[in-house]
Amino acid sequence: MTVLTVQDLGVRIGARTIVDGVSFEVAREQTVGIVGESGSGKTMTVLAATGLLDAPGARVSGSSTLGGDEPVQLVGASPRTLRSVHGSRIGFVFQDPGTSLNPLLTLERQITESLETHRRVTRREAQARALELLDAVGLPEPSTRLHAYPHQLSGGQRQRVMIAIALACDPELLIADEPTTALDVTTQAQIIELVRTLQRDFGTAVVWISHDLGVIGQVADEVTVLREGGVVEQAPILDVFDRPRDDYTRDLLAARPVLNASGPQPVPDADPLLEVDGLDVSFTVSTPVGRSTIHAVKDVSLRVRRGTTLGLVGESGSGKSTVAAALTGLAKPDRGTATLAGADIFGVRRADVKALRRRIGLVFQDPFSSLNPRARVESSVAEPLAVHRLADGAAARRARVAELLDLVGLPAEFAQRYPHELSGGQRQRVSIARALAAEPDLLILDEATASLDVSVQARVLGLLARLQDELGLAYLLIGHDLAVIRQLSHDVLVMRDGEVVENRPAEELFSSPEHEYTRALLAAVPPVRPRAAV
Structure with a gap:
């Protein structure tokens, strides 16, 4: 029995056609x-x-019939x-x-x-x-x-x-x-x-x-x-x-990112850039029965080598983003040490905080909420240049912004646009350009492609791989999708409930995972073939 029949459906908003002649059952x-x-x-x-369409000025044409014992024409219904x-x-x-x-x-x-x-x-x-x-x-x-x-x-x-x-x-x-x-x-x-x-x-x-x-x-x-x-x-x-x-x-x-794709070539002789040992982070939260302490990160140790990517993977609530927050000063660790090229991150003197923070860039999951909606692209990308005094004068900053936009594959005229005038992939490229403006040694990518279309995601991942080759960047790539992690990572660290369950070279981890939780994550990735083929 046909439940829904859509025939020649069209949607126009003003002079623009949004949907044109779509039919399906x-x-x-x-x-x-x-x-x-x-x-x-x-x-x-x-x-x-x-x-459910309630856009001002929208005009819907065609028909959509909900079948069954009591058919209902939904287009134009009261x-x-x-x-x-x-x-x-x-x-x-x-x-x-x-x-x-x-x-x-x-x-x-x-x-x-x-x-x-x-x-x-x-x-x-x-x-x-x-x-x-x-x-x-x-x-x-x-x-x-x-x-x-x-x-x-x-x-x-x-x-x-x-x-x-x-x-x-x-x-x-x-x-x-x-x-x-x-x-x-x-x-x-x-x-x-x-x-x-x-x-x-x-x-x-x-x-x-x-x-x-x-x-x-x-x-x-x-x-x-x-x-x-x-x-x-x-x-x-x-x-x-x-x-x-x-x-x-x-x-x-x-x-589509797939698990059986090949990852980057191993870099066996790369020196450590970021070293974290025994990191603990906890939060105090209010609950219906009083205040409670959440131990978000428990005794985490990791290494990010120069010019390589460490994939940090786990389910929501595993503590991945809390590790990033601790490294960037957004969360205060309870215990542990962290060094970037030998410089102490957690014990840095107040006078040196600005210089150290410049060396760690951060790209968030949602580029729309991380960019100022009232600021043009030029202003957002130029802000780190002004804060860290990396370009003298407005003309030098404009020239550097144009270079950065070209580096991430955007035309120079995008500098005059606002975030709402860009697509999701373009906004994420702007976020990457802004993170690169401070010329960091390490780039933390916190679910940086999770909200993007697969085609846009593929282009952004390709961009990140190119930038790593050209600039020698090190990445801490945080994500829940092991197929994406596989594409960029040289090493992979798996977290569960705030703890490290596996930390190995990517090639070894994906070919022979040791921990049951890692195997469960791998099994949950959608296979290349559709279910109907099984």
Whole structure:
């Protein structure tokens, strides 16, 4: 039975066409994957098809019919009609559960809301159903979590709650919009398997949106590839992987980071640049039962050799970013030593802090929030030059900014643009240029490609490899995706619950992992072949 039929869907905002003539169908127990880069129209297509599009001046054409015993035309439907199907017949799981969940309401209230609205059940019945759903999505200790708030859960747990809310009324259709993009690989694998299990148990039809064909290969039966709002390819998943017809689809497949790709050449005689021994970091936080101490990093030791990359990998909450925060002065260590080319990082004199900090650059995961939205690119990149007095006068700074932009592959005219005028990949290149402005010895990359499309990620990783060869940079590459870590790293350190579980040369670790946790991380990476081929 066809659950959703979309025909010749179009979206225009002003004079611009955002979605152009998109058609697809999804049947009961089927998953349709919609894939493409940012700006391809994936999310806009699904929002328009389900009646959620609320952009000023938007005009939607074509048709979108929710099938079943009571067919509903969603394009042009009244608000009352849409309210009756959203949450009841159509469930939604969005990319960021942190912004989708209400921080002021308990999990119980957020799950029972749609039940009380659409199913007219009693409060007791709704509570029992909420408990059943939390258990079904695999949330630990569901009975004690009912009265918890979203901030008390991890990212993966919040996404499980989002799925529970979406499935509360047994919807015929589930919309999953990049539901695993921000999650580590093990949690991503669990969420994928969870949705497949629930789909099998409840017969739900799924539309799964993603920029990553590796993820789509693990969930989808049919694939629609979008580019600039139009369909460039539409076929069963095996045909897309084995016989892609469009060059754009082939480019997306080629851009996926895969574990069996070769990494950088070993550098056996490189001297240590950064040396950390016995690092401990703890935080005091407030909890419902009083103040508590979180031991985030426990006795961590590591080495980053000159001109090489150390990959620091682990799940969310493993302590990776806390190590970076301690090295850059954003967190105070409780114990341990750290030296950069022999200079003490933790015990540096106040007068020498500025000079030492210049030698360590930091690139964050989200370039949009790390760049000043009110400052032009030129101003953001030139700031380290002025602070560290690396260029005398405005003319010299402008010339150096142009050199840095050229170094990261951006035209000089980008200096006059604001962050909102750039794509995600371009903003990350600006962030790298700003980090390089201070001419650092070590660059810390904290999930620097995690939020990028796979094609943009591939270009940024290629840029980082080129800069390392040309400038002799050392990288501390922090990430949860072992396929990305494999591509750049000479050595790999694996963390779990604040502790080091494995620290070895990359070639050895990937060919014969010793620790069970490392093997679990490797097993969670989406394989090259789609699930349908197994």
